[in-house]
Amino acid sequence: MSSKHAHNATQDKPRIQEKRIAVEGRTLEFRIFKYNPQIKEDRPTIVTHTLTEAPGMTIFIALNEIREKFDRSLQFDFVCRSGICGSCGMIINGKPGLACRTLTSEFADGVISLLPLPVFELIGDLSVNTGKFMRSMSEKVETWIHSEQQKQIDLCRLEEKMEPDLADEIYELDRCIECGCCISACATKRMRDQFLGAVGFIKVARFEIDTRDNRSDADWYHVIGSDEGVFGCMALMGCEDNCPKDLPHQHKIAYLRRKMALNAF
Amino acid sequence: MKTVVTDSLVIGGGLAGLRVAIASQSRGFDTIVLSLTPAKRSHSAAAQGGMQASLGATIKGAGDNEDVHFSDTVKGSDWLCDQKVARMFVNTAPKAIRELATWGVPWSRVRRGERQVVIDAEKITITERDEAHGLIAARDFGGTKKWRTCYTSDGTGHSMLYAMDNKAIALGIPVHDRKEAIALIHENGICQGAVVRDLITGELIAYVAKATTIASGGYGRLYSVSTNAVICEGIGAAIALETGIATLGNMEAVQFHPTAIVPVGILTTEGCRGDGGILRDKDGYRFMPDYEPEKKELASRDVVSRRMTEHMRKGKGVASRYGDHLWLDITLLGKQHINKELREVKDICHYFLGIDPATDFIPVRPTQHYSMGGIRTRYTGESTSMPGLFAAGEAACWDMHGFNRLGGNSVAETAVAGMIVGEYVADYCATHTLNFKSSTIEHFVDIERQKIDELLNRSTGEDVFQIKKSMQKVMMDKVGIFRSGDKLESAVQQLRSLLDESKNIAIHNKIASSNPELVEAIRVPKMLKLALTVACGALARTESRGAHAREDFPERNDRDWLKRTLVNWEDSQADMPTLSYEPLDIMTMEIPPGSRGYGIDNTIPHPDTAVRKKQIEEMHAGMPPNANRYTIQSALMSYEVPEKYQGKNERIGEGFK
Numbered sequence: 001m002s003s004k005h006a007h008n009a010t011q012d013k014p015r016i017q018e019k020r021i022a023v024e025g026r027t028l029e030f031r032i033f034k035y036n037p038q039i040k041e042d043r044p045t046i047v048t049h050t051l052t053e054a055p056g057m058t059i060f061i062a063l064n065e066i067r068e069k070f071d072r073s074l075q076f077d078f079v080c081r082s083g084i085c086g087s088c089g090m091i092i093n094g095k096p097g098l099a100c101r102t103l104t105s106e107f108a109d110g111v112i113s114l115l116p117l118p119v120f121e122l123i124g125d126l127s128v129n130t131g132k133f134m135r136s137m138s139e140k141v142e143t144w145i146h147s148e149q150q151k152q153i154d155l156c157r158l159e160e161k162m163e164p165d166l167a168d169e170i171y172e173l174d175r176c177i178e179c180g181c182c183i184s185a186c187a188t189k190r191m192r193d194q195f196l197g198a199v200g201f202i203k204v205a206r207f208e209i210d211t212r213d214n215r216s217d218a219d220w221y222h223v224i225g226s227d228e229g230v231f232g233c234m235a236l237m238g239c240e241d242n243c244p245k246d247l248p249h250q251h252k253i254a255y256l257r258r259k260m261a262l263n264a265f
Numbered sequence: 266m267k268t269v270v271t272d273s274l275v276i277g278g279g280l281a282g283l284r285v286a287i288a289s290q291s292r293g294f295d296t297i298v299l300s301l302t303p304a305k306r307s308h309s310a311a312a313q314g315g316m317q318a319s320l321g322a323t324i325k326g327a328g329d330n331e332d333v334h335f336s337d338t339v340k341g342s343d344w345l346c347d348q349k350v351a352r353m354f355v356n357t358a359p360k361a362i363r364e365l366a367t368w369g370v371p372w373s374r375v376r377r378g379e380r381q382v383v384i385d386a387e388k389i390t391i392t393e394r395d396e397a398h399g400l401i402a403a404r405d406f407g408g409t410k411k412w413r414t415c416y417t418s419d420g421t422g423h424s425m426l427y428a429m430d431n432k433a434i435a436l437g438i439p440v441h442d443r444k445e446a447i448a449l450i451h452e453n454g455i456c457q458g459a460v461v462r463d464l465i466t467g468e469l470i471a472y473v474a475k476a477t478t479i480a481s482g483g484y485g486r487l488y489s490v491s492t493n494a495v496i497c498e499g500i501g502a503a504i505a506l507e508t509g510i511a512t513l514g515n516m517e518a519v520q521f522h523p524t525a526i527v528p529v530g531i532l533t534t535e536g537c538r539g540d541g542g543i544l545r546d547k548d549g550y551r552f553m554p555d556y557e558p559e560k561k562e563l564a565s566r567d568v569v570s571r572r573m574t575e576h577m578r579k580g581k582g583v584a585s586r587y588g589d590h591l592w593l594d595i596t597l598l599g600k601q602h603i604n605k606e607l608r609e610v611k612d613i614c615h616y617f618l619g620i621d622p623a624t625d626f627i628p629v630r631p632t633q634h635y636s637m638g639g640i641r642t643r644y645t646g647e648s649t650s651m652p653g654l655f656a657a658g659e660a661a662c663w664d665m666h667g668f669n670r671l672g673g674n675s676v677a678e679t680a681v682a683g684m685i686v687g688e689y690v691a692d693y694c695a696t697h698t699l700n701f702k703s704s705t706i707e708h709f710v711d712i713e714r715q716k717i718d719e720l721l722n723r724s725t726g727e728d729v730f731q732i733k734k735s736m737q738k739v740m741m742d743k744v745g746i747f748r749s750g751d752k753l754e755s756a757v758q759q760l761r762s763l764l765d766e767s768k769n770i771a772i773h774n775k776i777a778s779s780n781p782e783l784v785e786a787i788r789v790p791k792m793l794k795l796a797l798t799v800a801c802g803a804l805a806r807t808e809s810r811g812a813h814a815r816e817d818f819p820e821r822n823d824r825d826w827l828k829r830t831l832v833n834w835e836d837s838q839a840d841m842p843t844l845s846y847e848p849l850d851i852m853t854m855e856i857p858p859g860s861r862g863y864g865i866d867n868t869i870p871h872p873d874t875a876v877r878k879k880q881i882e883e884m885h886a887g888m889p890p891n892a893n894r895y896t897i898q899s900a901l902m903s904y905e906v907p908e909k910y911q912g913k914n915e916r917i918g919e920g921f922k
Contacts, residue, residue, distance in 0.1 A: 038466065038778040055586070056528065056617070068730045072774040072782040077302075080494045082531040083616060084423060084609065085306040101616040123443075123465055124779050131303025131442050135434065144431040145369045153367050155360035156912035156921075160367075161399030162374050168605070170371035171417045174424055178305055212369065 281658025284683020312422025342667025383541025668811025
């Protein structure tokens with residue numbers, strides 16, 4: 001079982017620079033989900049807007065232009081606009097992804113449909129409350145270092161040493177940006193409301209290898225040793241296929257399942 | 266009217282705000298954090314290359330200590346920082362790194378033995394010490410004597426912010442996100458909290474608190490192209506300004522980062538050059554050694570940005586449809602290094618430019634990046650003029666950066682200021698009672714409600730998006746890297762008339778609840794006031810210092826300008842801020858003004874400089890021969906740090922020396 005295929009897929013993508021020059025000046029058609037639950041009489045609809053494509057245009061740029069020119073009420077979330085903060089997850093032509101780093105030139109027919117991420121509470125239009133979801137996930141998994149020694153640390157003294165390889169390995173798993181794409185791509189999550197999902201599993205995997213964290217396998221079993229946890233995963237791997245950070249979800253879920261299964265007996 | 270009462274109210278859920286909240290909550294005070302976004306999405310997450318702290322574990326950092334970090338920081342500031350604050354900072358930075366290590370940041374660690382690095386475009390082998398194996402590593406950054414920037418690949422801010430927010434969650438600190446503070450509540454000159462708008466429901470809520478800390482970041486989005494997140498619009502500083510009581514400091518000190526990608530302005534870290542990357546012009550020629558033979562690409566940020574602009578003005582820029590740019594070349598670092606240590610840069614190049622930085626040059630240009638200015642505070646983080654109001658991080662002018670911040674010193678400031686200011690906030694909560702009148706609270710909420718009603722009811726008027734764009738263009742064109750009197754004069758006039766127009770904004774979308782246009786309409790007049798503080802400060806300062814470069818006044822003028830700009834907005838109906846100045850006392854400086862070592866030294870000296878230098882020489886001569894560096898330092902300048910952070914820092918091979 002390998003987690004490498006996602007990395008290769010990214011590398012095989014053709015050069016965007018060449019593509020974007022070729023498609024300059026096209027007319028793009030945006031089909032955007034519109035619904036404001038704050039307004040009682042409002043009903044969900046799909047609204048279409050057309051825009052002239054600019055070189056290097058991203059969905060971030062396009063949505064801002066649409067808001068300014070056509071619909072001042074249009075709701076969406078961007079913060080960093082550089083693919084690191086995880087605010088702008090949405091369903092782009094059927095797949096969850098980060099809108100800020102998606103170039104319009106990626107879509108050959110110039111038609112781009114945008115829907116809010118499912119599963120999360122809808123704030124309005126393309127804006128969903130991932131923050132609330134992630135805070136509750138963090139509270140459930142307790143995504144912090146559990147250590148009794150931590151309380152007695154003298155900050156003036158040399159830090160505890162850590163193997164460089166281990167630090168690198170933790171960082172690899174620490175790169176999750178909590179964008180929610182894995183949750184939206186997960187069929188199990190649709191069926192089981194309390195299912196933790198890949199974002200939670202990758203956190204468990206991250207703290208599980210961290211030698212600063214004292215939690216045992218038995219402790220982790222309480223968090224993920226059920227159908228709401230790692231045994232509920234149907235292994236469809238929507239998480240792995242749609243993770244914007246190419247995190248090794250498949251590998252880590254399999255690892256945690258083996259570990260938890262061993263712990264159960 | 267909904268009212269929430271707490272001890273410690275923190276506005277801003279980034280690194281600085283969260284750390285202040287952790288401090289006050291840990292001391293037993295009820296604490297609430299307000300944030301525009303979920304805390305983990307704050308702009309702190311965008312810090313790439315690392316955090317400075319003088320741990321000295323890597324061999325290229327050996328011999329580093331607080332004194333060297335202090336000297337780099339003071340020089341970097343072009344001598345306008347508060348040296349006492351810089352001392353507090355350098356002493357606490359190693360503790361901040363170590364604290365974050367216990368909270369889970371997977372800092373990159375030193376690996377024993379030989380490894381190949383690129384220094385000054387040459388491959389060199391260095392050997393890390395056996396005994397340092399497993400300690401926190403550091404990379405090189407601009408304007409520093411030692412390798413001091415601790416990191417996790419180029420996602421340092423992300424790792425730090427996640428560890429910090431997780432710690433806040435562990436402590437049960439509530440983060441009220443998607444909430445915006447739109448005015449401060451105050452009585453008899455004392456801050457009592459904030460009027461807050463819920464960005465989903467539109468509800469106005471009064472948050473009443475003993476201590477209110479603004480940690481909402483910088484004001485980069487006053488400019489049309491900035492590396493900053495789109496939420497960095499300076500609203501925290503603006504609501505302080507609008508009290509008419511709190512003052513802002515050094516607003517004209519705005520940093521341009523040398524290497525943001527063209528055209529979108531997304532940052533590629535200074536770590537690119539720290540790890541050995543170089544700058545090239547349209548001929549592929551490496552030009553920085555011609556301008557700065559000693560530090561080359563690793564001169565301080567303000568210097569590199571100016572040299573790049575100068576070089577492009579000579580016609581050496583690469584022409585593109587988005588204007589001229591230069592090339593950042595990191596190909597010499599190799600694929601393996603880029604994939605591991607500069608992977609965000611690699612992703613940014615891939616997604617936004619369609620290039621691979623292991624084989625292609627990156628198109629870059631100096632771009633607005635950091636706000637040295639902010640809410641003027643004492644060393645405790647408390648406003649100098651408004652009790653009960655504190656500020657920390659980029660939102661503050663605590664003043665460790667003066668007129669130019671060193672790379673790696675900003676995330677360091679967020680964590681360190683959070684620790685220090687957080688203690689003083691807790692002290693304030695411990696020694697003050699909250700006495701508020703509901704009539705005062707209602708008065709402030711009513712003012713905001715009335716403003717919002719006016720915006721929703723006005724049927725014709727100005728377009729808020731147009732006003733914002735015009736402001737950003739004025740700032741970009743006329744208050745940028747190189748400044749001059751005539752341009753600044755015209756910027757001030759344009760901004761004044763935009764401010765006037767902003768009183769007549771009419772919005773198309775009339776919904777009182779979640780409404781992005783209304784959010785803009787609330788913010789833009791505030792942003793215009795901030796823009797005026799920047800432009801007026803820049804126009805008045807007839808010298809060049811750090812990031813403030815006046816082409817009509819190229820000298821650093823210590824004689825007349827060794828002073829901090831203060832600005833306030835006394836009359837809410839006025840169309841201009843009021844400037845005043847706070848002189849720095851050379852006679853109490855640990856390092857009196859000198860040359861930064863870039864270009865020619867054309868400083869107009871202050872008469873006290875020579876006197877203080879002589880005094881320091883005499884002090885050194887009078888020291889016992891066995892005096893250690895702590896004794897010498899305390900003889901030169903005294904400073905305060907909260908008791909729990911006063912200890913000396915241990916280093917490998919040095920102990921506590």
